[in-house]
Ligand code: SF4
Protein backbone atom coordinates (compact mmCIF):
# COMPACT_ATOMS: atom_id res chain seq x y z
CA UNK A 1 0.00 0.00 0.00
CA UNK A 2 1.33 3.43 -0.94
CA UNK A 3 1.18 6.25 1.56
CA UNK A 4 2.08 9.85 0.93
CA UNK A 5 4.69 11.18 3.31
CA UNK A 6 6.91 14.21 3.08
CA UNK A 7 10.07 13.89 5.07
CA UNK A 8 13.44 15.43 5.57
CA UNK A 9 15.84 12.52 5.73
CA UNK A 10 18.38 12.37 8.48
CA UNK A 11 21.36 10.47 7.19
CA UNK A 12 23.15 7.81 9.12
CA UNK A 13 25.19 4.95 7.77
CA UNK A 14 23.38 1.86 9.07
CA UNK A 15 19.89 1.46 10.46
CA UNK A 16 17.13 -1.07 10.82
CA UNK A 17 14.14 1.23 11.36
CA UNK A 18 11.57 1.53 8.59
CA UNK A 19 12.86 3.80 5.86
CA UNK A 20 11.11 5.86 3.24
CA UNK A 21 11.56 5.17 -0.43
CA UNK A 22 10.46 7.78 -2.96
CA UNK A 23 9.40 6.70 -6.45
CA UNK A 24 9.04 8.77 -9.58
CA UNK A 25 7.38 6.62 -12.23
CA UNK A 26 8.97 7.54 -15.54
CA UNK A 27 10.26 5.80 -18.68
CA UNK A 28 13.77 6.11 -20.14
CA UNK A 29 12.80 8.33 -23.06
CA UNK A 30 10.71 10.59 -20.84
CA UNK A 31 13.62 11.04 -18.46
CA UNK A 32 15.89 11.97 -21.35
CA UNK A 33 13.47 14.75 -22.27
CA UNK A 34 13.01 15.89 -18.68
CA UNK A 35 16.06 15.04 -16.51
CA UNK A 36 15.02 17.86 -14.14
CA UNK A 37 12.82 15.30 -12.37
CA UNK A 38 15.96 13.98 -10.67
CA UNK A 39 16.26 17.29 -8.85
CA UNK A 40 12.63 17.06 -7.84
CA UNK A 41 13.35 13.60 -6.44
CA UNK A 42 16.41 14.81 -4.54
CA UNK A 43 14.39 17.65 -3.04
CA UNK A 44 11.27 15.66 -2.18
CA UNK A 45 13.30 12.90 -0.59
CA UNK A 46 15.18 15.41 1.56
CA UNK A 47 18.49 14.45 -0.02
CA UNK A 48 19.08 17.88 -1.55
CA UNK A 49 19.26 19.49 1.89
CA UNK A 50 22.35 17.46 2.66
CA UNK A 51 24.62 18.74 -0.10
CA UNK A 52 27.03 20.94 1.83
CA UNK A 53 29.37 23.65 0.70
CA UNK A 54 32.91 22.40 0.30
CA UNK A 55 32.05 18.72 0.88
CA UNK A 56 33.55 16.04 -1.35
CA UNK A 57 30.40 14.59 -2.87
CA UNK A 58 30.94 11.32 -4.72
CA UNK A 59 28.47 10.15 -7.33
CA UNK A 60 29.12 6.40 -7.27
CA UNK A 61 28.44 5.18 -10.77
CA UNK A 62 29.15 2.30 -13.19
CA UNK A 63 30.39 3.54 -16.58
CA UNK A 64 29.43 0.33 -18.38
CA UNK A 65 31.94 -2.01 -19.99
CA UNK A 66 33.10 -1.15 -23.51
CA UNK A 67 30.38 -2.17 -25.94
CA UNK A 68 27.63 -1.94 -23.30
CA UNK A 69 24.87 0.61 -23.87
CA UNK A 70 22.55 0.15 -20.89
CA UNK A 71 24.57 2.01 -18.22
CA UNK A 72 23.08 5.17 -16.66
CA UNK A 73 22.89 7.74 -19.44
CA UNK A 74 25.06 10.77 -18.51
CA UNK A 75 22.40 13.04 -20.03
CA UNK A 76 20.14 12.06 -17.11
CA UNK A 77 22.66 13.62 -14.73
CA UNK A 78 23.34 17.00 -16.37
CA UNK A 79 20.84 19.14 -14.37
CA UNK A 80 21.49 17.15 -11.21
CA UNK A 81 25.24 17.83 -11.32
CA UNK A 82 24.59 21.50 -12.02
CA UNK A 83 22.26 21.57 -9.03
CA UNK A 84 24.80 19.92 -6.70
CA UNK A 85 27.45 22.42 -7.84
CA UNK A 86 25.08 25.28 -7.09
CA UNK A 87 24.99 24.21 -3.43
CA UNK A 88 28.74 24.69 -3.16
CA UNK A 89 29.36 20.95 -2.73
CA UNK A 90 32.18 19.45 -4.81
CA UNK A 91 30.71 16.63 -6.94
CA UNK A 92 32.80 14.04 -8.76
CA UNK A 93 32.20 10.67 -10.37
CA UNK A 94 33.53 7.77 -8.31
CA UNK A 95 34.23 4.21 -9.41
CA UNK A 96 36.70 1.38 -8.84
CA UNK A 97 38.60 -0.93 -11.15
CA UNK A 98 37.33 -4.36 -12.09
CA UNK A 99 38.76 -7.70 -11.08
CA UNK A 100 38.59 -9.16 -14.55
CA UNK A 101 40.18 -8.18 -17.81
CA UNK A 102 38.56 -5.41 -19.81
CA UNK A 103 38.56 -1.69 -20.37
CA UNK A 104 37.92 -0.92 -16.68
CA UNK A 105 40.77 -2.88 -15.18
CA UNK A 106 43.07 0.10 -14.61
CA UNK A 107 42.27 3.75 -13.92
CA UNK A 108 43.70 5.13 -17.17
CA UNK A 109 41.69 2.91 -19.53
CA UNK A 110 38.73 3.25 -17.19
CA UNK A 111 38.73 7.06 -17.31
CA UNK A 112 39.13 6.99 -21.08
CA UNK A 113 36.14 4.65 -21.27
CA UNK A 114 34.10 7.04 -19.10
CA UNK A 115 34.90 9.83 -21.54
CA UNK A 116 34.04 7.57 -24.48
CA UNK A 117 30.67 6.83 -22.88
CA UNK A 118 29.86 10.53 -22.67
CA UNK A 119 30.53 11.27 -19.00
CA UNK A 120 32.92 14.10 -19.93
CA UNK A 121 29.90 16.29 -20.68
CA UNK A 122 29.19 16.43 -16.93
CA UNK A 123 32.37 18.47 -16.58
CA UNK A 124 33.31 17.05 -13.18
CA UNK A 125 36.35 14.94 -12.26
CA UNK A 126 36.38 11.16 -12.48
CA UNK A 127 38.06 9.49 -9.49
CA UNK A 128 38.95 5.80 -9.66
CA UNK A 129 39.08 5.20 -5.94
CA UNK A 130 41.40 2.20 -5.80
CA UNK A 131 44.23 3.80 -7.78
CA UNK A 132 45.79 3.27 -11.16
CA UNK A 133 46.08 -0.50 -10.85
CA UNK A 134 43.32 -1.18 -8.32
CA UNK A 135 45.81 -1.90 -5.56
CA UNK A 136 45.04 1.04 -3.25
CA UNK A 137 42.80 0.08 -0.38
CA UNK A 138 41.92 0.97 3.16
CA UNK A 139 41.02 -1.70 5.70
CA UNK A 140 37.73 -1.34 7.57
CA UNK A 141 36.92 -3.52 10.58
CA UNK A 142 33.40 -4.96 10.63
CA UNK A 143 33.65 -8.26 12.60
CA UNK A 144 30.97 -10.07 10.61
CA UNK A 145 30.50 -13.76 9.71
CA UNK A 146 32.75 -13.88 6.64
CA UNK A 147 35.03 -10.91 7.15
CA UNK A 148 36.57 -9.38 10.24
CA UNK A 149 37.77 -6.52 8.04
CA UNK A 150 37.26 -5.45 4.43
CA UNK A 151 39.58 -3.94 1.83
CA UNK A 152 37.61 -1.07 0.30
CA UNK A 153 38.88 1.50 -2.19
CA UNK A 154 41.24 3.90 -0.47
CA UNK A 155 39.55 6.97 -1.99
CA UNK A 156 36.37 6.14 -0.11
CA UNK A 157 37.75 7.34 3.20
CA UNK A 158 37.95 10.98 2.08
CA UNK A 159 34.40 11.17 0.74
CA UNK A 160 32.03 13.34 2.77
CA UNK A 161 28.83 12.31 1.04
CA UNK A 162 28.29 9.18 -1.06
CA UNK A 163 25.41 9.48 -3.50
CA UNK A 164 25.02 6.00 -4.97
CA UNK A 165 23.56 5.98 -8.49
CA UNK A 166 22.66 2.43 -9.49
CA UNK A 167 21.25 0.93 -12.65
CA UNK A 168 18.87 -1.85 -11.57
CA UNK A 169 19.54 -5.02 -13.60
CA UNK A 170 19.35 -8.79 -13.36
CA UNK A 171 22.61 -10.46 -12.37
CA UNK A 172 24.15 -13.86 -12.99
CA UNK A 173 25.61 -14.21 -9.46
CA UNK A 174 23.16 -12.39 -7.21
CA UNK A 175 19.88 -12.49 -9.18
CA UNK A 176 19.74 -8.73 -9.42
CA UNK A 177 22.14 -5.85 -8.96
CA UNK A 178 21.31 -2.38 -7.65
CA UNK A 179 22.34 -0.26 -4.63
CA UNK A 180 23.83 -3.01 -2.44
CA UNK A 181 25.83 -4.46 -5.30
CA UNK A 182 27.00 -1.00 -6.36
CA UNK A 183 28.49 -0.32 -2.94
CA UNK A 184 29.46 -3.89 -1.98
CA UNK A 185 31.31 -4.93 -5.08
CA UNK A 186 31.62 -1.47 -6.59
CA UNK A 187 33.48 0.19 -3.70
CA UNK A 188 35.84 -2.71 -3.01
CA UNK A 189 39.46 -2.62 -4.04
CA UNK A 190 40.65 -5.41 -6.31
CA UNK A 191 41.81 -7.34 -3.25
CA UNK A 192 38.34 -6.88 -1.75
CA UNK A 193 36.63 -8.00 -4.94
CA UNK A 194 38.74 -11.11 -5.06
CA UNK A 195 37.95 -11.85 -1.42
CA UNK A 196 34.26 -11.71 -2.26
CA UNK A 197 34.49 -13.84 -5.37
CA UNK A 198 36.97 -16.56 -4.60
CA UNK A 199 38.14 -18.89 -1.93
CA UNK A 200 41.09 -19.80 -4.07
CA UNK A 201 43.98 -17.84 -5.48
CA UNK A 202 44.29 -17.03 -9.19
CA UNK A 203 45.48 -19.60 -11.69
CA UNK A 204 47.96 -19.03 -14.52
CA UNK A 205 46.99 -20.52 -17.86
CA UNK A 206 50.14 -21.88 -19.41
CA UNK A 207 48.70 -21.83 -22.92
CA UNK A 208 48.29 -18.04 -22.83
CA UNK A 209 51.44 -17.23 -20.85
CA UNK A 210 54.30 -15.42 -22.62
CA UNK A 211 56.70 -16.19 -19.74
CA UNK A 212 57.55 -12.50 -19.28
CA UNK A 213 57.67 -12.80 -15.48
CA UNK A 214 55.72 -9.58 -14.82
CA UNK A 215 53.29 -11.35 -12.50
CA UNK A 216 56.09 -12.75 -10.33
CA UNK A 217 57.92 -9.42 -10.26
CA UNK A 218 54.81 -7.54 -9.17
CA UNK A 219 53.41 -10.04 -6.69
CA UNK A 220 53.68 -8.34 -3.28
CA UNK A 221 53.60 -11.68 -1.46
CA UNK A 222 56.22 -13.51 -3.50
CA UNK A 223 53.48 -16.01 -4.29
CA UNK A 224 54.39 -16.61 -7.94
CA UNK A 225 57.33 -18.79 -8.82
CA UNK A 226 58.81 -20.30 -11.94
CA UNK A 227 58.77 -24.07 -11.65
CA UNK A 228 59.80 -26.41 -14.43
CA UNK A 229 59.73 -23.47 -16.84
CA UNK A 230 56.14 -22.48 -15.88
CA UNK A 231 54.85 -19.67 -13.66
CA UNK A 232 52.63 -20.96 -10.85
CA UNK A 233 50.76 -19.39 -7.93
CA UNK A 234 51.64 -20.77 -4.49
CA UNK A 235 48.24 -20.81 -2.80
CA UNK A 236 49.59 -20.79 0.74
CA UNK A 237 51.41 -17.49 0.14
CA UNK A 238 48.81 -15.71 -1.98
CA UNK A 239 47.03 -12.84 -0.22
CA UNK A 240 44.38 -12.45 -2.93
CA UNK A 241 45.40 -8.92 -3.93
CA UNK A 242 44.84 -9.64 -7.66
CA UNK A 243 47.81 -7.52 -8.70
CA UNK A 244 48.92 -10.34 -11.02
CA UNK A 245 45.70 -10.02 -13.00
CA UNK A 246 46.28 -6.39 -13.80
CA UNK A 247 49.93 -6.64 -14.80
CA UNK A 248 49.70 -9.69 -17.06
CA UNK A 249 49.86 -8.48 -20.68
CA UNK A 250 48.37 -11.71 -22.03
CA UNK A 251 45.30 -12.17 -19.87
CA UNK A 252 46.83 -15.45 -18.68
CA UNK A 253 45.97 -14.98 -14.99
CA UNK A 254 42.45 -16.04 -14.23
CA UNK A 255 40.03 -16.28 -11.34
CA UNK A 256 38.19 -19.43 -10.41
CA UNK A 257 34.55 -18.50 -10.02
CA UNK A 258 33.82 -21.20 -7.50
CA UNK A 259 31.79 -19.60 -4.78
CA UNK A 260 28.22 -20.62 -4.06
CA UNK A 261 25.69 -17.95 -4.95
CA UNK A 262 24.50 -17.26 -1.41
CA UNK A 263 28.04 -17.11 -0.12
CA UNK A 264 29.05 -14.53 -2.72
CA UNK A 265 25.92 -12.53 -1.93
CA UNK A 266 26.62 -12.53 1.81
CA UNK A 267 30.19 -11.44 1.26
CA UNK A 268 29.02 -8.65 -1.02
CA UNK A 269 26.60 -7.48 1.67
CA UNK A 270 29.38 -7.41 4.27
CA UNK A 271 31.46 -5.28 1.90
CA UNK A 272 28.51 -2.93 1.45
CA UNK A 273 28.37 -2.66 5.23
CA UNK A 274 32.08 -1.80 5.34
CA UNK A 275 31.91 0.72 2.48
CA UNK A 276 29.12 2.70 4.14
CA UNK A 277 30.23 2.36 7.76
CA UNK A 278 30.17 5.79 9.39
CA UNK A 279 29.45 7.47 6.06
CA UNK A 280 26.71 9.86 5.00
CA UNK A 281 24.97 8.11 2.08
CA UNK A 282 21.93 8.35 -0.14
CA UNK A 283 20.75 6.14 -2.98
CA UNK A 284 19.08 6.51 -6.35
CA UNK A 285 18.04 3.40 -8.31
CA UNK A 286 17.36 3.77 -12.02
CA UNK A 287 14.85 1.03 -12.85
CA UNK A 288 15.00 1.81 -16.54
CA UNK A 289 16.34 -0.16 -19.51
CA UNK A 290 16.43 -3.21 -17.23
CA UNK A 291 18.61 -5.95 -18.70
CA UNK A 292 18.97 -9.60 -17.60
CA UNK A 293 22.66 -9.09 -16.90
CA UNK A 294 24.62 -6.19 -15.46
CA UNK A 295 26.44 -3.37 -17.25
CA UNK A 296 29.73 -5.29 -17.02
CA UNK A 297 28.60 -7.14 -20.16
CA UNK A 298 30.63 -5.90 -23.11
CA UNK A 299 27.77 -5.90 -25.57
CA UNK A 300 24.49 -4.22 -26.25
CA UNK A 301 21.60 -5.87 -24.42
CA UNK A 302 17.93 -5.17 -24.73
CA UNK A 303 15.66 -4.65 -21.74
CA UNK A 304 13.53 -7.67 -20.76
CA UNK A 305 10.88 -5.87 -18.72
CA UNK A 306 9.20 -2.47 -18.90
CA UNK A 307 10.72 0.60 -17.24
CA UNK A 308 9.49 1.33 -13.72
CA UNK A 309 11.05 4.67 -12.79
CA UNK A 310 13.56 6.21 -10.38
CA UNK A 311 13.77 5.43 -6.65
CA UNK A 312 15.33 7.62 -3.95
CA UNK A 313 16.19 6.57 -0.39
CA UNK A 314 18.77 6.71 2.39
CA UNK A 315 18.50 2.95 2.97
CA UNK A 316 20.20 0.56 0.50
CA UNK A 317 18.12 -2.43 1.59
CA UNK A 318 14.80 -0.61 1.43
CA UNK A 319 15.52 0.91 -1.97
CA UNK A 320 16.51 -2.45 -3.48
CA UNK A 321 13.48 -4.20 -1.97
CA UNK A 322 11.14 -1.42 -3.14
CA UNK A 323 12.62 -1.60 -6.65
CA UNK A 324 12.00 -5.36 -6.80
CA UNK A 325 8.50 -5.09 -5.35
CA UNK A 326 7.50 -2.40 -7.85
CA UNK A 327 8.91 -4.40 -10.76
CA UNK A 328 7.11 -7.57 -9.69
CA UNK A 329 3.88 -5.70 -9.17
CA UNK A 330 4.12 -4.11 -12.59
CA UNK A 331 5.00 -7.38 -14.35
CA UNK A 332 2.49 -9.43 -12.33
CA UNK A 333 5.12 -12.22 -12.27
CA UNK A 334 8.63 -12.81 -10.97
CA UNK A 335 10.67 -11.91 -14.04
CA UNK A 336 13.91 -11.85 -12.04
CA UNK A 337 13.41 -15.44 -10.88
CA UNK A 338 12.56 -16.50 -14.44
CA UNK A 339 15.78 -14.90 -15.70
CA UNK A 340 17.96 -16.51 -13.01
CA UNK A 341 16.02 -19.48 -11.57
CA UNK A 342 19.05 -20.88 -9.73
CA UNK A 343 19.36 -17.81 -7.48
CA UNK A 344 17.37 -16.85 -4.39
CA UNK A 345 17.81 -13.10 -4.83
CA UNK A 346 16.00 -12.34 -1.56
CA UNK A 347 18.75 -14.11 0.36
CA UNK A 348 21.16 -11.20 0.24
CA UNK A 349 18.47 -8.68 1.16
CA UNK A 350 17.54 -10.72 4.23
CA UNK A 351 21.19 -11.08 5.17
CA UNK A 352 21.66 -7.32 4.71
CA UNK A 353 18.87 -6.67 7.18
CA UNK A 354 20.27 -9.28 9.59
CA UNK A 355 23.64 -7.54 9.83
CA UNK A 356 22.10 -4.08 10.14
CA UNK A 357 22.76 -2.62 6.69
CA UNK A 358 19.15 -1.49 6.39
CA UNK A 359 15.53 -2.52 6.54
CA UNK A 360 13.30 -4.71 4.37
CA UNK A 361 10.32 -2.72 5.62
CA UNK A 362 9.74 0.63 3.99
CA UNK A 363 7.14 3.22 3.23
CA UNK A 364 6.76 3.99 -0.45
CA UNK A 365 6.11 7.61 -1.38
CA UNK A 366 5.07 8.30 -4.98
CA UNK A 367 6.26 11.70 -6.22
S1 SF4 B 1 46.72 -12.37 -6.08
FE1 SF4 B 1 48.40 -11.05 -5.33
S2 SF4 B 1 49.46 -12.32 -3.83
FE2 SF4 B 1 48.19 -13.72 -5.07
S3 SF4 B 1 49.56 -14.40 -6.71
FE3 SF4 B 1 48.45 -12.61 -7.49
S4 SF4 B 1 49.82 -10.86 -7.07
FE4 SF4 B 1 50.50 -12.58 -5.81
Ligand code: SF4
Nearest residue numbers: 209210212213215248
Ligand atom coordinates in the same frame (compact mmCIF):
# COMPACT_ATOMS: atom_id res chain seq x y z
S1 SF4 C 1 52.55 -11.80 -16.41
FE1 SF4 C 1 51.21 -13.15 -17.60
S2 SF4 C 1 52.37 -13.60 -19.45
FE2 SF4 C 1 53.85 -12.79 -17.96
S3 SF4 C 1 54.63 -14.62 -16.91
FE3 SF4 C 1 52.89 -13.90 -15.69
S4 SF4 C 1 51.14 -15.07 -16.47
FE4 SF4 C 1 52.78 -15.26 -18.00
